[in-house]
Amino acid sequence: MADQGNSGNALLERRLQELAEERRRLAMIIEGTAAGTWEWNVQSGQMRVNERWAEIVGYRLDELEPICQKTFIALVHPDDLALSDAALQDHFDGRTDHYVCLLRMRHRNGEWIWIHDRGRVFEWDGQGRPLWMAGAHADVTELQRARQDAAEMRQRLQAVVDASDEVAVIATDTDGTITLFNTGAQRLLGYTAAEVVGGRRLDAFHDPVELQAWLRPLATVDGQVPGVFEALSARADGQTYSRQWTLLRKDGQRRQVRLSISRMDGADGERIGYVGMAIDITEILQARAEARLAADKFAGAFTSAALGMALVSLEGRWLDVNDALCRILGYPREELLQVDFQRLTHPADLQTDLALVQDLLAGRRTHYHLEKRYVGREGNTIWARLSVSLVRNERGEPLHFVSQIQDVSAQRSSEQRLFESEQRSRITLDAVADLVLSVALDGRIEYANAAAVRMLAGDGALSLAGHLVQDVLSLTTEYAPQSQLDVSVLLDPESNAVDLHADLLLRMGAATVPVDLTRAWLRDDEGQVRGAVWVLRDDTQQRAREREARHLAEMDPLTELGNRRGFEVHLQQAITRVERTGQAASLMYIDLDRFKPVNDTFGHLAGDAVLWAVASVLRHGVRDSDVVARLGGDEFAVILSGCSPRRAARIGGELLHTLSSLSIPWDQHQLRIGASIGIAPLAAGMSVDQAVAAADAQCYRAKAMGRNNVQVQGETSELPGGSPADGSDLGDG
Incomplete structure (x- = not known):
């Protein structure tokens, strides 16, 4: 019996040594993984953690004691507690083998760090409720930040690609299957990204007849024609390959594009796919065709036009004239082509005409209109309405002028008689969209348009004629809004008050409206100033734009x-x-x-x-x-x-x-x-x-x-x- 007892003690001793060695190895493994370990009594809340658990959140173990469930709750981010509780419940209810949760815990320095927490129940009570759990948590802050940075970078790159909606960007893998289809490609081809990514190849959008014509010369000696993607990628392997193609939209429309294909390499230099960038040039090609058609039409219109028309060199020499211009000026065509327009222009109008020509050449104008006088072959004066535009080449260099000349001598005579009587009406009608007042020099209103009557006298008023302008119009400035401006200075022809006050405010009760005041003088038959027309325009948006310009x-x-x-x-x-x-x-x-x-x-x-x-x-x-x-x-x-x-x-x-x-x-x-x-x-x-x-x-x-x-x-x-x-x-x- 003694021998059996000694044998049993030896076995127990060896088992205890094996358990101690196993515990030592487990401790070394845990120490090597830098993981914080924990044990938790689910029912009492009692917790046991190791030193590393405390170090991860910036504490020594003795600084956290006594440690319990409340210690964990106090350190976890409030938004993540519900996630942890849900993961625990799934494990308690048997839906998961382990409790696993990614959550944030507050470090001692105030920062939130990311923790990967994992554990499982290893002891249950007699009623089948969880009693003891054990697990470990690891600091994965750097990994989580790297994931977030990578996600943000992917979002930024995708945003850049999608923002280029004027250029179609299509990427493929090495087999030609589409992997990226940006908004520009969707606009060009009429498909959504979901319809094509992963399920189509780039050559699916090409005109098949055009493709076959392109591929036919690439056939091998035995007549084998290469595949479309293989032929395209072979051209793009060495350098970017560009060519004009016809692409077919989802709705069947044909679009002409300039397609450039480049090879994409990974970080190791290995090919990972191709990227194609297509620019729609359909409208450009149509515009060129229309330009050729317009040139043909212009030639016909030039010859048969009822208006005088001429092509004029940059030096002013007539390059070509039509029959109507010859009739207006009284010259045979051969004789007219020997002179320049300067010799035929009335001396009083020549400088004005030449100044406008210089504006065209300098790019300050695209065209100009001018009523001017020509001197006919018989020395007679001819009033004409001249319209001139400058023709430039594709590089923007000036080539020649196109002039249209209408004989308005008869109209000019009648317009001169009507000019005086229509002056006031013309000035007033030019500004009917704003507040328009015609004011005599003594300050009495002679005319106010409907907008002025409604704004200054209120709804229901019929007229402001006869009222003193200072009685109905209250102006201040932005820099002195409480000081009313003496409007009489605006009726002084020698005053520059309008120029000085670019910050005028129109007072409307307790409110003020920024306004721009434009003044034009009315003159009598002798040319003396007898009054003024004021145009007040709401300047709110303009001043807002000026403030925005200062910000920019x-x-x-x-x-x-x-x-x-x-x-x-x-x-x-x-x-x-x-x-x-x-x-x-x-x-x-x-x-x-x-x-x-x-x-x-x-x-x-x-x-x-x-x-x-x-x-x-x-x-x-x-x-x-x-x-x-x-x-x-x-x-x-x-x-x-x-x-x-x-x-x-x-x-x-x-x-x-x-x-x-x-x-x-x-x-x-x-x-x-x-x-x-x-x-x-x-x-x-x-x-x-x-x-x-x-x-x-x-x-x-x-x-x-x-x-x-x-x-x-x-x-x-x-x-x-x-x-x-x-x-x-x-x-x-």
Whole structure:
């Protein structure tokens, strides 16, 4: 019996040693995975966690004790608790073998980190309820951020492709199956992306007759004709292949396009597919055909027109004239072609005509109309209505003038007699859409249009004639809205009050309306001023556009960030805010490292793409309340209101890290840059120039210390970035 007891004890001892060794191996495995482990009594809420569990959220284990279910709840993001509870319930109810949940937990430094939590019940009570669970959680913050960055990048790239709706972009895999079909392609071909992606090849849209005619010369010696996609891709393997094709829309329409096909390679240089870009040139070809038809029609119309018509050289010589012009001027065709229009133009009208010709040549006009006098062959004066346009070639260079000349001598005589009586009516009718007042020099209204009567006298009023203008019209200015303008100065021919007051307001009770006042003088038979016509136009939209123009003047057109002008305004406001509130604020000065080699190597368009990408990083890397500006070239600045230099340094480090990992695809290369960042606090009494100089000095110090780091005024340490400081990695193909 003693031997049996000793044998049993030995077996138990070995089993305990094996269990201890197994526990040691499990502990080493867990330690190697850097996972936090936990055990949880579901019914009592009691929890046991290891040191790594606490480290992941930034604590020591003793700082969290006593640890229970409430400890976990307090650390988890409120929006993720419901997800965790639902996953637990699925596991408790047997719908899942394990509890698995991706959730956020608050780190001790205040940041939210992503945790992948996994566990299972290993003990149940007598009623079949879960008693004890065990599991582990791992910090997957970097992985989650990388996924989010990748998703955002895919969305941005898709947005860029979809925004090019004037160009059809179609990508295929190596077999020719369509993998991308942008909005431009949908507009061109009439299909949705869902109808074609993954189910059609590019050659499905080609005119089959045209394709066969193109493929026939490519047949092998034994008569084998290659496949369409194979032939196209073979042409595009070495370089971009472009050709005009006929494509068939879903509705059966035929469209002429210029299609360019290029090969796409993966990061390893292996072919991954092809991309085609098509531009619809149907309308261009139609326009050319119509232009040829128009030229033929013009030739017929030129000869048979009842109006005088002429083609005139840039020097003024008649190149061709029709029979009607010969009759108007009294010259035989052969004789008329020997003179220029300057010799036939009345001397009093020549300079006006020549000035308009120069406007045409300089591009300030596309055509002009002029009533002028010609001198006929017999010395008689001929009044004519002249219409002139300039013909240019495809490069925009002037070729010759086309002139239409109508004899209006008879009409001119009768119009001269009617001119005086129609002057007032013409001036008034020219502005009937606005408030129109005809006012005598003594201030009495002689005429008011319906809009003026309704606006100034109210609905139901019939006329304002006989009223003093100052009794019905109240004008102020934007700069002195409480001071009424003396309208009598507007009736003084020597006054420039209208020119001085571009900020007029029409007072309507308690409200005011911005107006533009145009004044025209009325004269009697002797030419003396006897009154004026005023036209008041609602100027609300125009002034709003002017304000918008001032806003646009403060924007950088390339990056859509603020420019130096707008930046200095915001910086002065930030300094003033520091003086008034005492709240901290910082200025960050950013100078891109090794940006010039990008321009020198790949061109300024590549440089612009880099600047745009950097601007996007800066815009999304700071708060909406912060001001990001491009100061010029590759220099940027960020005004961080309510931000201490130390906090600004953390932000700068994050921006530097993002910029160092930034990769901009360009012409089969990946462009990369770095940055040097200087930070200085804003202080009361500081000028804009002093603030900029302080941050710039820190940026200079960052460059002197090897670039690609952050330097803060008063600090001696640097915050390194994530890319090479020498900028040697400009691109990779």
